[in-house]
Amino acid sequence: MLLQQFFAAFGRYLQLMGKVFSIPERWRMFFRQYIKEMAQLGVDSIGIVLLISFFIGAVICIQIKLNIQSAWMPAFVTGYTTREIMLLEFSSSIMCLILSGKVGSNIASEIGTMRVTQQIDALEIMGVNSASFLILPKVLGLITMIPFLVVFSIAFGLIGAYATTYMGVITVEDLTSGLLYDFNQWYVWMSIIKSLCFAFIISSVSSFYGYTVEGGSFDVGKASTNAVVRSSMLILFADIFLTQLLS
Amino acid sequence: MIEIKHLYKSFEDKDVLIDINAVFEDGKTNLIIGQSGSGKTVLMKNIVGLFVPTSGQILYDGRDFIGMTKREQVLIRREMGMIFQSAALFDSMSVLENVMFPLEMFSDDCQTDRIRRAKFCLERVNLKGAENKLPGEISGGMQKRVAIARAIALNPKYLFCDEPNSGLDPKTSLVIDELIHDITQEYKMTTIINTHDMNSVMGIGENILYIYKGQKEWQGSKDQIMTSTNERLNSFIFASDLFRKVKEANQ
Numbered sequence: 327m328l329l330q331q332f333f334a335a336f337g338r339y340l341q342l343m344g345k346v347f348s349i350p351e352r353w354r355m356f357f358r359q360y361i362k363e364m365a366q367l368g369v370d371s372i373g374i375v376l377l378i379s380f381f382i383g384a385v386i387c388i389q390i391k392l393n394i395q396s397a398w399m400p401a402f403v404t405g406y407t408t409r410e411i412m413l414l415e416f417s418s419s420i421m422c423l424i425l426s427g428k429v430g431s432n433i434a435s436e437i438g439t440m441r442v443t444q445q446i447d448a449l450e451i452m453g454v455n456s457a458s459f460l461i462l463p464k465v466l467g468l469i470t471m472i473p474f475l476v477v478f479s480i481a482f483g484l485i486g487a488y489a490t491t492y493m494g495v496i497t498v499e500d501l502t503s504g505l506l507y508d509f510n511q512w513y514v515w516m517s518i519i520k521s522l523c524f525a526f527i528i529s530s531v532s533s534f535y536g537y538t539v540e541g542g543s544f545d546v547g548k549a550s551t552n553a554v555v556r557s558s559m560l561i562l563f564a565d566i567f568l569t570q571l572l573s
Numbered sequence: 574m575i576e577i578k579h580l581y582k583s584f585e586d587k588d589v590l591i592d593i594n595a596v597f598e599d600g601k602t603n604l605i606i607g608q609s610g611s612g613k614t615v616l617m618k619n620i621v622g623l624f625v626p627t628s629g630q631i632l633y634d635g636r637d638f639i640g641m642t643k644r645e646q647v648l649i650r651r652e653m654g655m656i657f658q659s660a661a662l663f664d665s666m667s668v669l670e671n672v673m674f675p676l677e678m679f680s681d682d683c684q685t686d687r688i689r690r691a692k693f694c695l696e697r698v699n700l701k702g703a704e705n706k707l708p709g710e711i712s713g714g715m716q717k718r719v720a721i722a723r724a725i726a727l728n729p730k731y732l733f734c735d736e737p738n739s740g741l742d743p744k745t746s747l748v749i750d751e752l753i754h755d756i757t758q759e760y761k762m763t764t765i766i767n768t769h770d771m772n773s774v775m776g777i778g779e780n781i782l783y784i785y786k787g788q789k790e791w792q793g794s795k796d797q798i799m800t801s802t803n804e805r806l807n808s809f810i811f812a813s814d815l816f817r818k819v820k821e822a823n824q
Contacts, residue, residue, distance in 0.1 A: 351678060351679075352677065352678055354677070355677055355678060439664075440663075440664075443659055443661060443664075444657045444658075444659055444661040445661050445662075445663055445664070447623055447655075447657065447661065448655065448657060448661040448663075450622075450623065450650075451621055451622075451623070451650055451653055451655045451733075452650065452651070452653075452674075452675050452678065452679075453647040453648070453649075453650035453651040453653075453679070454678055
């Protein structure tokens with residue numbers, strides 16, 4: 327029964343994506359929406375990404391220094407481990423999990439409200455492909471902005487780690503030597519590639535839950551929760567495969 | 574002109590519309606009336622293509638809407654305007670942007686002409702000066718007028734109104750009814766209005782279709798209602814004391 331429900335929902339999701347990925351009726355309107363979504367989903371998320379990355383970078387650095395660093399370990403371990411955690415997992419996967427909460431609920435509730443207040447019906451009656459008009463700019467907008475968010479997250483995580491040097495946790499020299507030790511540029515690309523996939527999952531899954539709402543405001547709330555839960559689950563599943571594939 | 578021939582609509586095992594036949598003429602305000610749950614909203618959603626009928630034909634000036642390809646349906650939809658019960662204005666856009674939306678999507682006019690046309694439509698519904706307000710900042714009656722302005726922006730051939738007076742006071746309802754009636758005649762549109770409002774029926778009902786439990790029960794004009802002997806129609810129309818007294822006075 328659960329499996330049947332899953333495949334039914336997956337089929338509806340694929341049908342919706344089929345409608346979404348069509349050539350926009352008016353490029354002018356599409357670009358206007360696209361820029362608006364980049365600002366709403368990407369630029370408006372910069373603050374929370376920077377804040378969380380800064381503090382997590384600092385905390386990782388402190389934890390590694392206190393719990394792993396010892397007289398038997400080389401001095402670069404703290405910086406090296408902090409960099410690897412930020413690059414490999416935090417700035418792509420964990421940050422996208424956080425964004426699925428912020429951006430996913432935003433997308434699902436916005437489209438869901440449009441559905442229950444008949445704004446989507448109004449678009450359809452005008453002869454507009456509502457799925458493409460509403461969802462495509464969100465998907466492409468988030469995919470465009472996510473590499474910037476990943477890079478900002480990595481940078482602010484490392485700045486957070488440097489902030490701990492003021493607290494005397496670690497010296498600047500030790501941290502810098504660790505951050506530069508055995509640096510593999512591919513990890514940055516890996517992080518960006520993973521985040522592009524997660525951005526697609528967040529935007530498309532949340533749009534699906536919003537677009538298929540039936541009922542009233544209570545159902546919009548439920549759809550919003552479902553969007554966050556399901557997109558988070560899918561990000562975690564996808565993370566396993568992508569990590570294996572790209573490592 | 575819109576013709577409906579042998580229209581059936583079922584949801585799973587429940588028949589909601591049964592063998593509906595009707596003609597809605599242009600230049601007239603055509604009303605669909607009936608009790609809650611009688612199927613009038615389902616009928617309208619079938620006509621505009623939001624639902625697909627189980628069987629039957631819907632002809633827009635002789636063009637079979639159901640038998641068309643999706644692309645052809647989209648082209649017909651550009652000849653339609655619709656006013657929803659909740660107005661369905663786009664929350665994030667100003668009043669002017671809402672009216673300009675269909676023009677931005679489908680008109681090849683330059684920006685200046687689009688703005689001019691949108692302002693003209695707003696003036697036509699007596700909403701000059703509200704251009705920069707958001708839908709949340711204006712009253713329900715004004716929202717309905719913006720919805721009318723948006724619906725007529727592209728000079729539609731067919732206008733659909735789903736309970737345009739719901740939630741409005743009697744005076745504002747009258748203004749909306751008169752506006753829809755005037756616009757219908759001015760642009761020679763085929764207008765179909767879904768309503769419960771007996772004031773609308775008596776005021777602008779040039780062609781009235783009464784639906785009872787998913788079936789066409791009666792069709793005629795507001796003048797014919799006064800002399801109708803259909804019991805179901807009479808018990809619906811003259812349910813209130815006021816209209817019963819009006820009928821008695823007429824007799």
